[in-house]
Amino acid sequence: MEVKQAKITAVGHYLPEFRMTNFELEKLMDTNDEWIRTRTGISERRILKDPDKATAFMGAEAAKEALESSGTSAEEIDLIVLATVTPDYLFPATACLVQNMIGATNAFAFDVSAACSGFLYALSTGSMYIEAGRAKKVLVIGADKMSSILDYTDRTTSILFGDGAGAVILEESTDGTGIIDQIHHSEGDTNCSLYQHAGGSRNPATIETVKNRQHHVTQDGRAVFKKATMGMADVSLEIMEKNNLEPEDIAWLVPHQANLRIIDATANRMGLSSEKVMINIDKYGNTTAGTIPLCLYDWKDKLNHGDNLILAAFGGGFTWGAIYLKWGLK
Numbered sequence: 001m002e003v004k005q006a007k008i009t010a011v012g013h014y015l016p017e018f019r020m021t022n023f024e025l026e027k028l029m030d031t032n033d034e035w036i037r038t039r040t041g042i043s044e045r046r047i048l049k050d051p052d053k054a055t056a057f058m059g060a061e062a063a064k065e066a067l068e069s070s071g072t073s074a075e076e077i078d079l080i081v082l083a084t085v086t087p088d089y090l091f092p093a094t095a096c097l098v099q100n101m102i103g104a105t106n107a108f109a110f111d112v113s114a115a116c117s118g119f120l121y122a123l124s125t126g127s128m129y130i131e132a133g134r135a136k137k138v139l140v141i142g143a144d145k146m147s148s149i150l151d152y153t154d155r156t157t158s159i160l161f162g163d164g165a166g167a168v169i170l171e172e173s174t175d176g177t178g179i180i181d182q183i184h185h186s187e188g189d190t191n192c193s194l195y196q197h198a199g200g201s202r203n204p205a206t207i208e209t210v211k212n213r214q215h216h217v218t219q220d221g222r223a224v225f226k227k228a229t230m231g232m233a234d235v236s237l238e239i240m241e242k243n244n245l246e247p248e249d250i251a252w253l254v255p256h257q258a259n260l261r262i263i264d265a266t267a268n269r270m271g272l273s274s275e276k277v278m279i280n281i282d283k284y285g286n287t288t289a290g291t292i293p294l295c296l297y298d299w300k301d302k303l304n305h306g307d308n309l310i311l312a313a314f315g316g317g318f319t320w321g322a323i324y325l326k327w328g329l330k
């Protein structure tokens with residue numbers, strides 16, 4: 001079978017208008033702007049306030065922008081892969097809701113659940129369909145309404161996350177640009193370091209699970225910090241070595257935005273200076289599956305055709321990975 005190469009041919013995004021600053025959080029809990037900025041790098045995050053809108057809405061808006069920017073009609077899309085941990089419903093898949101919202105009547109659609117590595121896993125999955133010649137145009141979306149699962153009485157997690165979505169279109173590449181390599185890892189976390197305990201089949205919703213606040217994200221911050229710092233840097237070095245890349249060969253690191261200290265540690269281990277690292281955690285916080293496509297969107301005008309990018313993420317599961325791609329948009 002002839003293996004094709006997949007490349008990103010369009011990028012779109014959606015961010016809710018409401019900005020929740022660290023100062024707003026100071027009013028809700030025992031925290032302060034200085035602690036949040038120095039420990040995480042976050043100054044504000046976006047929150048989707050409209051109770052009638054959720055992850056599918058944000059994903060659809062990001063998708064529409066990607067479609068419009070490339071002059072692609074929704075009917076041309078063969079597949080939608082959407083990464084999220086905050087689906088509108090446990091089922092049907094949020095990707096199917098997006099399909100309906102944008103009118104992608106010829107696509108099949110499914111979700112990927114890999115927490116903060118979700119977009120990378122979804123991008124890999126989507127690229128395989130292009131590489132195998134099974135799809136011509138694939139929409140890959142990372143979208144999360146994290147505010148829907150945050151406990152605003154828990155200062156250790158609620159300050160970290162925000163809402164947002166990004167989307168890309170993948171198509172066959174004929175010019176050598178596109179996704180060159182991908183490495184993914186998982187390690188089942190039995191210590192419940194980063195979990196939403198209730199709402200699934202293990203602990204279905206009851207009055208008790210609601211009272212005990214088990215439908216929110218809980219995290220052992222220190223344990224996850226250690227694993228994330230190690231995992232994201234290790235896999236980034238692994239993909240550099242595998243592809244004989246020196247620091248000077250890399251134009252941009254596109255890291256998952258969980259904590260500025262994790263991003264800095266990864267860039268240091270890779271030998272990259274800070275000018276080569278995409279950072280927008282200050283404005284959006286951790287949008288889970290949204291962070292990497294939101295970076296690509298924010299930086300798209302600074303990227304040159306053929307630039308070497310390393311995308312890297314670590315998240316709940318545990319899941320982590322890196323993708324090496326040559327930027328294919330002109």
Ligand code: UT7
Pocket residue numbers: 030031032035036039040116155156159220221222224225228257258259262286314315316
């Ligand atoms: O994206 C998915 C993966 N997730 C991550 O990668 C997140 C990884 N973890 C982290 O980013 C960091 O561990 C946190 C930002 C969550 C916490 O930072 P830390 O430097 O690890 O702080 P800590 O948990 O060690 O807490 C230090 C102190 C504690 O007080 P004591 O025990 O030293 O008196 C906490 O109670 O900071 C306190 N603290 C806070 N203080 C003010 C914890 N949260 C807050 C807060 N405001 N929001």
